Amino acid sequence: MQIQVNSSNQIQGNVRLNDWVRTTLQSNLERYEDDLTRIEVHLRDDNGAKPGTHDKRCQMEARPKGHSPISVTHTAGSLDQAVDGAASKLNHALEHFYGKLRSKRGVLELSDPDA
Numbered sequence: 001m002q003i004q005v006n007s008s009n010q011i012q013g014n015v016r017l018n019d020w021v022r023t024t025l026q027s028n029l030e031r032y033e034d035d036l037t038r039i040e041v042h043l044r045d046d047n048g049a050k051p052g053t054h055d056k057r058c059q060m061e062a063r064p065k066g067h068s069p070i071s072v073t074h075t076a077g078s079l080d081q082a083v084d085g086a087a088s089k090l091n092h093a094l095e096h097f098y099g100k101l102r103s104k105r106g107v108l109e110l111s112d113p114d115a
Contacts, residue, residue, distance in 0.1 A: 001029075001036045008044035011079070015040075021083055025060075028087045032094050038063045039090075043079060058082035060090045070097055 004020045007013035021041055029036070040061045047055040056074045061071040070093050074085030 001033045002038040005041045010045035011043045058084040058086040060086045
């Protein structure tokens with residue numbers, strides 16, 4: 001699974017930030033590692049230099065093998081909270097997605113007349 005981290009002009013992207021985001025995603029989504037080709041992370045500060053609550057945004061887009069991308073967004077007061085919140089949302093979205101796939105496969109297998 002490839003993890004690509006992108007940041008806007010207002011966020012100082014550096015090796016430490018990229019490594020932290022990758023580590024966070026790998027620990028939260030390790031069970032999906034074989035099922036995903038890539039995760040794209042987009043970090044931005046909506047207000048720029050102006051202070052404000054919930055102005056840090058993290059968007060994550062996971063690309064399951066053979067399926068359409070799944071995207072989640074979380075805004076928070078700090079970049080840490082935004083990344084953690086988006087990782088949690090992505091984990092939940094992937095659980096839901098793969099749960100639906102498993103239930104559809106189960107229905108197809110049960111209705112298969114050759115079984």
